[in-house]
Amino acid sequence: MKEYWRENSLVNPNELEFGTHPYVCVTGDTHADMDWMKLNMQRFPEQKTMTRNDVLIIAGDFGGIWSGRNDDGSESRSDDYFLKFYEMRHFTTLFIDGNHENFSALASYPVVEYAGAKCHQIRPHVYHVMRGEVLHIAGHRIWCMGGAESNDKDRRIPYKSWWPEEIPTEEEWRHAEKMLLKERPDIIITHEAPYKVYEAFNMYGYHPNPVSERFDRIFGMIRRNEIPVMTWYFGHHHKDRVAEIDGIRFRCLFQKIEAARCLNPEYYRLPDGTLTAELNWGEDVGAERWWNDSLKF
Numbered sequence: 001m002k003e004y005w006r007e008n009s010l011v012n013p014n015e016l017e018f019g020t021h022p023y024v025c026v027t028g029d030t031h032a033d034m035d036w037m038k039l040n041m042q043r044f045p046e047q048k049t050m051t052r053n054d055v056l057i058i059a060g061d062f063g064g065i066w067s068g069r070n071d072d073g074s075e076s077r078s079d080d081y082f083l084k085f086y087e088m089r090h091f092t093t094l095f096i097d098g099n100h101e102n103f104s105a106l107a108s109y110p111v112v113e114y115a116g117a118k119c120h121q122i123r124p125h126v127y128h129v130m131r132g133e134v135l136h137i138a139g140h141r142i143w144c145m146g147g148a149e150s151n152d153k154d155r156r157i158p159y160k161s162w163w164p165e166e167i168p169t170e171e172e173w174r175h176a177e178k179m180l181l182k183e184r185p186d187i188i189i190t191h192e193a194p195y196k197v198y199e200a201f202n203m204y205g206y207h208p209n210p211v212s213e214r215f216d217r218i219f220g221m222i223r224r225n226e227i228p229v230m231t232w233y234f235g236h237h238h239k240d241r242v243a244e245i246d247g248i249r250f251r252c253l254f255q256k257i258e259a260a261r262c263l264n265p266e267y268y269r270l271p272d273g274t275l276t277a278e279l280n281w282g283e284d285v286g287a288e289r290w291w292n293d294s295l296k297f
C-alpha cells in the first residue's frame with residue numbers, strides 16, 4: 001500500500017502518540033466531492049496531527065453514499081471513490097444524515113456501536129451516526145439527529161435522487177427525545193435547525209417545515225428540562241454564521257471547520273459584547289483559490 005503520509009510530507013500516523021485528548025472537529029455539508037475541498041491540508045491543517053482517535057463530524061449531506069449498490073450488491077465505483085478518500089485520512093470520520101443521502105444504500109451497512117452511539121459502519125474509520133444517538137467523546141455528550149426536508153424534491157426522482165426517509169419518522173423522533181432527556185448532552189449536531197433561530201441567521205426566505213418545527217419543540221424541551229447544551233451545530237443552509245439564543249450558541253457551518261473541544265465563545269464576541277454573525281466564507285474566496293485548493297489533497 002502506498003504511504004500517503006510520506007508522499008504528502010505529513011506526520012507518520014504510526015508514530016503519533018495515541019490520543020489521550022481526542023480532538024472533535026465539526027463541519028457542514030460535503031455533498032460527496034462538491035464541497036469537500038474544505039478538508040484539504042491547507043484549509044484543515046489540524047489533520048496533520050490528528051489520529052484515528054480524533055474525529056471529524058460532518059453535520060449532514062455527506063453525499064459519499066449516493067449512487068448506492070450495483071445489482072450484485074457491491075458498492076458503486078463512485079461511492080467507493082468518495083469513501084476511499086475519507087478512509088485515507090488520519091482521523092475517524094463520522095457523519096449524520098442530511099436530506100441528500102441515499103437512504104436505501106445507507107441502511108445496507110452493518111450497525112455497530114461507536115463511542116456509545118449506534119452507527120452504520122461504512123469503512124473501518126467512517127461511520128454514520130444514527131438518528132437520536134449520543135456520542136461520548138472527549139468528555140462531551142453529543143446528541144446527533146439527522147434529517148431535513150428537500151425544498152427541491154418536486155424536481156427530483158424518488159429513490160434515485162430523493163428519498164422519503166429524509167424526514168425522520170415519529171418513532172425516530174421519540175427515540176431521539178428519549179435519548180436527549182436521558183443523556184443530557186452538552187453539544188447537539190443536527191442537519192436542520194429550529195425554525196425559531198432562522199431569524200437570528202437572517203434566513204427570512206425560508207418557511208417552517210416538519211423538521212424545523214419539531215426542533216422548535218425540542219428547543220423548548222431543552223430549556224424546560226435545563227439540559228446543559230452549550231453549542232448546537234447544524235448544516236444544510238450553506239452558511240457560516242453564529243448566534244446566541246437563550247444561552248445556547250447556535251452555529252451554522254458550511255465551509256468552516258470548528259474544533260468543538262477548543263470551543264471558546266469569546267472568540268466570536270465583538271468588543272461591544274455582541275456575537276458576530278459571520279459572512280458566508282465562500283463569498284471571500286475567488287475561483288482561483290478554490291481551484292488551487294482542490295489540487296492539494
Ligand SMILES: [Fe+2]
Pocket residue numbers: 029060061098099100148191235236237
Ligand atoms: Fe441539506
